[in-house]
Amino acid sequence: MIERYVEIASTYGGNIDALILLIAALVGFWLVLCEVVFIGFIIKFREKPGVRGQYITGEEKHQKRWIAIPHYLVLVCDIVIIVFAVNIWYTVKQDLPEPDVTVRIIGQQWAWSFVHPGTDGLLDTEDDIKMVDELHVEKDKVYHFKLEARDVMHSFSVPVFRLKQDAVPGRIITGWFEATKLGSFDIQCAEICGIGHGMMAAKIFIESPEEHQKWVALNDPTEDSKHTSTVAANNAAAN
Amino acid sequence: MSDSHDHHESHGFMSYAFSTDHKVIGMQYMFTGMAMALIGGFFAYAFRMQLAFPGMDVPLYGIVSSAEYNSLVTNHGTIMIFWVAMPVLIAAFGNFLIPLMIGCDDMVFPRLNRLSYQIFLLSAIVLISSFFVEGGGFGGAWTSYPPLSAKAEYNLTPLGSSLWLLAVALEFVAFLLGGINFITTVMNARAPGMTMDDIPMVIWMIVLASILFMASVGPLIAGAVMLFFDQQLGTAFFDPDRGGDPVLWQHLFWFFGHPEVYVVLLPAMGITADVMCVFARKKLFAYRTVLYTAIGTGVLSFFVWAHHQFISGIDPRMANLFTVTTLLISIPIAEMCFVYIATLYGGSIRLTTPMLWALAFLGEFMIGGVTGIFLGASGSDIYLHDSYFVLAHFHYTFFPIAIIGVFAGITFWYPKMFGKMMNETMGKIHFWGTVIPFNCIFIPLFLLGIGGQHRRIYNYEHFPELAGKSMQDMRVFATVSLCIMLIFQFVFLYNFFASLLKGKEAGKNPWKSNTLEWTTESPPPHGNWKELPNCYRGPYEYSVEGREEDYWPQNIPDDEPAGGAA
Ligand SMILES: [Cu+2]
Numbered sequence: 012m013i014e015r016y017v018e019i020a021s022t023y024g025g026n027i028d029a030l031i032l033l034i035a036a037l038v039g040f041w042l043v044l045c046e047v048v049f050i051g052f053i054i055k056f057r058e059k060p061g062v063r064g065q066y067i068t069g070e071e072k073h074q075k076r077w078i079a080i081p082h083y084l085v086l087v088c089d090i091v092i093i094v095f096a097v098n099i100w101y102t103v104k105q106d107l108p109e110p111d112v113t114v115r116i117i118g119q120q121w122a123w124s125f126v127h128p129g130t131d132g133l134l135d136t137e138d139d140i141k142m143v144d145e146l147h148v149e150k151d152k153v154y155h156f157k158l159e160a161r162d163v164m165h166s167f168s169v170p171v172f173r174l175k176q177d178a179v180p181g182r183i184i185t186g187w188f189e190a191t192k193l194g195s196f197d198i199q200c201a202e203i204c205g206i207g208h209g210m211m212a213a214k215i216f217i218e219s220p221e222e223h224q225k226w227v228a229l230n231d232p233t234e235d236s237k238h239t240s241t242v243a244a245n246n247a248a249a250n
Numbered sequence: 251m252s253d254s255h256d257h258h259e260s261h262g263f264m265s266y267a268f269s270t271d272h273k274v275i276g277m278q279y280m281f282t283g284m285a286m287a288l289i290g291g292f293f294a295y296a297f298r299m300q301l302a303f304p305g306m307d308v309p310l311y312g313i314v315s316s317a318e319y320n321s322l323v324t325n326h327g328t329i330m331i332f333w334v335a336m337p338v339l340i341a342a343f344g345n346f347l348i349p350l351m352i353g354c355d356d357m358v359f360p361r362l363n364r365l366s367y368q369i370f371l372l373s374a375i376v377l378i379s380s381f382f383v384e385g386g387g388f389g390g391a392w393t394s395y396p397p398l399s400a401k402a403e404y405n406l407t408p409l410g411s412s413l414w415l416l417a418v419a420l421e422f423v424a425f426l427l428g429g430i431n432f433i434t435t436v437m438n439a440r441a442p443g444m445t446m447d448d449i450p451m452v453i454w455m456i457v458l459a460s461i462l463f464m465a466s467v468g469p470l471i472a473g474a475v476m477l478f479f480d481q482q483l484g485t486a487f488f489d490p491d492r493g494g495d496p497v498l499w500q501h502l503f504w505f506f507g508h509p510e511v512y513v514v515l516l517p518a519m520g521i522t523a524d525v526m527c528v529f530a531r532k533k534l535f536a537y538r539t540v541l542y543t544a545i546g547t548g549v550l551s552f553f554v555w556a557h558h559q560f561i562s563g564i565d566p567r568m569a570n571l572f573t574v575t576t577l578l579i580s581i582p583i584a585e586m587c588f589v590y591i592a593t594l595y596g597g598s599i600r601l602t603t604p605m606l607w608a609l610a611f612l613g614e615f616m617i618g619g620v621t622g623i624f625l626g627a628s629g630s631d632i633y634l635h636d637s638y639f640v641l642a643h644f645h646y647t648f649f650p651i652a653i654i655g656v657f658a659g660i661t662f663w664y665p666k667m668f669g670k671m672m673n674e675t676m677g678k679i680h681f682w683g684t685v686i687p688f689n690c691i692f693i694p695l696f697l698l699g700i701g702g703q704h705r706r707i708y709n710y711e712h713f714p715e716l717a718g719k720s721m722q723d724m725r726v727f728a729t730v731s732l733c734i735m736l737i738f739q740f741v742f743l744y745n746f747f748a749s750l751l752k753g754k755e756a757g758k759n760p761w762k763s764n765t766l767e768w769t770t771e772s773p774p775p776h777g778n779w780k781e782l783p784n785c786y787r788g789p790y791e792y793s794v795e796g797r798e799e800d801y802w803p804q805n806i807p808d809d810e811p812a813g814g815a816a
């Protein structure tokens with residue numbers, strides 16, 4: 012249903028949509044039922060000449076049943092929703108699979124910085140690729156992200172992943188995703204962060220392994236020095 | 251109750267402004283709340299115009315900068331909750347109705363009551379002044395999360411943010427004073443014979459709301475003091491670089507913020523119960539169940555706050571706990587809705603203007619209630635959090651509460667307040683002109699939220715996925731609907747003031763209602779009754795079999811014929 016508005020590009024995006032659909036079906040049933048009975052009563056019991064209202068206390072057992080039975084049914088629906096919601100929450104937020112790649116994401120007023128691990132596949136080395144407002148990832152790889160904020164709260168939000176996580180100053184929050192669709196998509200900041208909040212947009216580029224390799228090679232920060240000085244290149248390689 | 255209203259009967263501005271009469275104070279709260287609603291509505295108009303027509307020179311406002319946009323949405327929310335919903339639902343109706351419905355001459359602490367209004371008025375003045383100081387009004391959202399709210403270098407409103415906080419804190423003080431008064435009065439000053447079961451539901455709900463407010467606001471006041479120190483003295487309670495924790499504020503805020511939803515919901519529920527019973531000519535279905543579910547909701551509401559923080563960096567395991575409590579709170583709320591629907595069964599329903607509002611409250615609130623489940627369930631909140639889905643959801647709860655419920659109350663008690671009837675035709679035009687556009691505003695916003703539109707963005711051009719034509723069309727549709735709704739409010743204002751002059755005389759009891767306020771003159775004199783009433787039965791004895799009249803006022807002894815004393 013949501014896919015018609017926003018594509019799904021992560022492994023768990025479909026589960027979240029399914030949960031939303033499940034909730035929609037359950038609460039939709041109750042809503043329609045209640046509204047139909049409600050409007051039905053209004054029509055049926057409109058004032059008619061010569062007909063008085065009935066005196067019903069609602070305190071008798073057989074009357075209370077009309078409230079008690081639905082309320083147990085609501086409880087059953089609640090439990091079903093809880094089970095599915097917790098299950099999906101656990102997958103997305105609690106049980107992080109082993110990462111193939113780890114990236115660092117930094118929110119600050121009013122841009123996203125992304126640190127990609129570069130050719131050596133490791134963060135915090137000399138060949139890290141730092142990008143502003145561009146995150147490049149490979150399809151079908153498990154990514155961990157280390158989310159930080161420099162100044163105020165931000166929220167890293169990728170609608171096509173159905174993923175959102177606040178970035179909190181003073182903390183490093185780890186999360187994960189695995190992209191399933193090639194293309195480029197919006198990254199939002201979903202938490203108000205000052206007057207530039209409305210411009211804090213970034214893009215995620217989901218690439219095939221070849222494309223991604225090409226992008227890494229093109230942007231290797233150690234690459235320039237290789238051409239100018241072999242010593243520097245050797246040093247970089249040693250790192 | 252008190253000697254303070256026996257001094258003089260002089261009329262004039264000073265005696266009005268410094269009156270300790272609960273009815274006068276109630277009116278002061280009501281008119282202040284209505285004036286603030288105009289400001290809050292105007293703010294909504296200004297930022298909705300910017301969203302529909304980005305960069306436009308908005309008529310009556312001008313160009314909306316991104317800083318102003320943030321300030322408009324922040325103060326729209328703050329005003330509508332703290333300066334409209336609370337003063338009108340709790341303070342105006344509480345003050346006006348409590349002594350009249352429980353049959354006493356005034357509040358137990360009339361001077362405290364006056365002080366409460368004066369502090370409230372001051373808080374409103376402080377808030378309004380914050381829009382005009384250097385840097386403009388605060389724009390860090392009504393939730394005021396630090397570090398954004400704590401440091402001027404981040405929010406760029408060095409004075410606005412502190413004045414905003416001060417105004418909110420003053421407002422809390424006003425309502426703490428008022429709350430003490432409401433609870434004490436209802437517990438101690440009821441008419442002879444009025445048992446706990448004979449108290450009209452609206453009064454119960456206002457009392458429960460006051461208790462909820464008083465029990466939840468303490469931590470936030472502490473938080474507000476800390477935040478104020480962070481802003482003005484450079485302390486570091488919420489500054490992570492110097493040992494503070496910004497997420498702490500969120501806990502303090504939402505520990506109050508979630509019960510606050512029920513603080514305003516319960517009085518609206520109470521108004522609806524009373525109005526529905528009168529115009530359905532029905533006894534409230536299972537009075538005690540309504541009361542117990544309200545108490546149950548209130549207690550549970552203290553254990554759900556972190557559903558606002560699922561993705562805010564709290565321990566993810568905690569989200570599971572709060573999902574359970576949040577979904578459980580749907581049970582008492584659903585039960586309340588069932589009871590209200592059951593009350594209509596077998597009635598003799600008259601669709602007067604107040605009844606239309608009461609029914610619309612229930613019909614619309616149910617939509618707000620069920621859409622909350624999507625957000626209370628942690629798994630789906632990951633996607634929907636901070637989206638327009640949230641915004642549409644809580645407007646489907648707050649709008650029925652603060653606007654629809656308030657109109658139900660005002661149109662119902664207007665004859666008692668002013669002694670005149672409002673015009674029914676204009677009332678119905680205003681009703682449909684409000685309720686239909688309301689749905690036209692927020693249904694598109696639900697869809698935009700599902701489409702991934704996030705909140706508090708002054709212009710979506712930077713987000714290609716959100717900048718498409720179909721989404722922009724929905725924004726325009728919502729804005730146009732809002733403008734139509736705002737225009738229809740002039741029908742209400744005209745009806746309100748014209749009826750003061752030209753309205754039909756109301757008499758004591760125009761709706762043939764049972765509760766005690768309808769047994770005195772309209773408007774009630776100083777001291778409310780020449781002789782204080784006794785209470786002989788519950789408030790909802792409508793359509794009792796074997797009686798000639800279909801209502802049975804609370805003040806009439808069992809052996810007297812109906813209407814004899816009224
Ligand atoms: Cu932001």
Ligand SMILES: [Cu+2]
Nearest residue numbers: 507508555558
């Ligand atoms: Cu809440």
